[in-house]
Amino acid sequence: MRIALPAATLGILAACSVQVAPDNAASPTPSPTPVASPTPAAAADVPVRPGALKTFGDWAVGCDNTHLCTMASLGPDGGLFPEVTMAILRQPGPAGGFDLSFDVPGEGRPTTPVAVSVDGKRLPLATLNGAAAQAVVRALANGTTLAVLEAGDRQRAVISLAGASAALRYIDAQQGRAGTVTAVVATGAQPADTVPEATAAPVVRAPVATGIAATPTATQLARMRQVAGCEDDRMADSDIWKPETHPLGGGATLVLLPCSAGAYNLSSTLFVMKDGKVAPARVDAPTGFGPTPAAGTDRLESVVNGTWKDGELTSYAKGRGLGDCGVSQTLVWDGTRLRLTDQAEMGECRGNPNYITTWRTQVVRG
Known part of the structure; x- marks a missing residue:
């Protein structure tokens, strides 16, 4: 079974079922034997263009930006x-x-x-x-x-x-x-x-995520759900619908607002709070279920089965419950927006859960 991978996302997954916070998140294929690295790309913005995946018979193949x-x-x-x-x-x-x-x-x-x-x-x-x-x-x-x-x-x-x-x-x-x-x-x-x-992997400079996360008010959360076009929140009291907040450094807070769910994918819309104000997060590449022609109801930037750990935000959109197809992404905050630092994909639901890396960067903290 093949799933569509339009651009850098799996918008088509919006119609599939989903598991919240999967324990066996997909991992890219093992790292290659180290070799001498080329000179890193300049820290200036580099267009995010993950490599394409191809299928030949019983093999999937892809190359990353290096x-x-x-x-x-x-x-x-x-x-x-x-x-x-x-x-x-x-x-x-x-x-x-x-x-x-x-x-x-x-x-x-x-x-x-x-x-x-x-x-x-x-x-x-x-x-x-x-x-x-x-x-x-x-x-x-x-x-x-x-x-x-x-x-x-x-x-x-x-x-x-x-x-x-x-x-x-x-x-x-x-x-x-x-x-x-x-x-x-x-x-x-x-x-x-x-x-x-x-080709050298581009450099992404990111501050250390420190500080104390702000807590959005009930009014702010209601407005965020309205702006994001979230599903009916009748289950808002259950744990999976509770928003997460994480400090980004510099007084900013990342808000992961659960917005839609199926059997094995939970989509969370991204917002940033600073100085008491809330705004949709900016991201330098498509994430979650959109924007793609096959996108679901997501209006703003989102992640699927999102997790935050050690200053990194991950998204893991599964094509089916086995986890053998989909898109795995990692993002960091650069002070103004979220930047895609790694992406791995598998477009064929044919029993191989080791995704192929199609985008990589070098993250410099500080």
């Missing part, structure tokens, strides 16, 4: 969690290498196989990066199935490679590798130094 690319295996359409999922990350730049990861999605934990077998050819995995990872990637580009082998070469799972070659070709193109010796599928004779370097 040109780090990830492809992730998918289970059967309409099925539950597969036994094991696989992700391949490729670093950008001439020397960009591979990182592999394997997860047991039904148990929410990673696993480390001793080897894989591509169409019967055993490939040992002493590590999940470097030469071992490269050998696996080059083998699966022309394979049909990959078996995950645990201790004693016990077969744990079989992963379809349908579409894997096309996904690798897409990565070759997105990273400027096509026609070079560094490409996996779109190979050529051009030297590695013709591949573009990585």
Whole structure:
């Protein structure tokens, strides 16, 4: 099952059911092996343009704004969690290498196989990066199935490679590798130094969130609900409909006002209070259920299943209850507005809860 991911949000989720404050929020695929970072982008505003997701057969693929690319295996359409999922990350730049990861999605934990077998050819995995990872990637580009082998070469799972070659070709193109010796599928004779370097993640400067949160009055809350166009608040006395307030620093307070809910998504409209006045929060990128052509009733900026911790606001819009599709976002306050610092997505509801990162930044506090 595929869900639409218009722009940077999942507006279509407004019609789905939702869990409040999910305990198993989606996590992006594991971080790649560290490499030398390019010079950070200037602190000036940078347009927020998360990368697009593509699906090729049984694989989803996407690249973020630094040109780090990830492809992730998918289970059967309409099925539950597969036994094991696989992700391949490729670093950008001439020397960009591979990182592999394997997860047991039904148990929410990673696993480390001793080897894989591509169409019967055993490939040992002493590590999940470097030469071992490269050998696996080059083998699966022309394979049909990959078996995950645990201790004693016990077969744990079989992963379809349908579409894997096309996904690798897409990565070759997105990273400027096509026609070079560094490409996996779109190979050529051009030297590695013709591949573009990585793009630096933009810097977002954010003050330390300190102070004491202000408390909106009953009159202010009623006005906020009216302006936001919230659902009938007959359940206003229940815990899920109670607003949250958090200090942003500089005398400002963030208000998360629960506004609409389904079975597994709770949408909260964002307001900022300062000096006794309340105003809708400003955000530098689409969040929550809008604005998109498929948006729900949200009139103002919002987050879904929003949580606040250590100065970061997260939004986790689930495409279905299993949490294997949707959008996960993180935002920070820069003194005047909320800034999107990380975004990870999965557009296919096919059993892989490890979302693909499509936007990243460097946050500098102080």
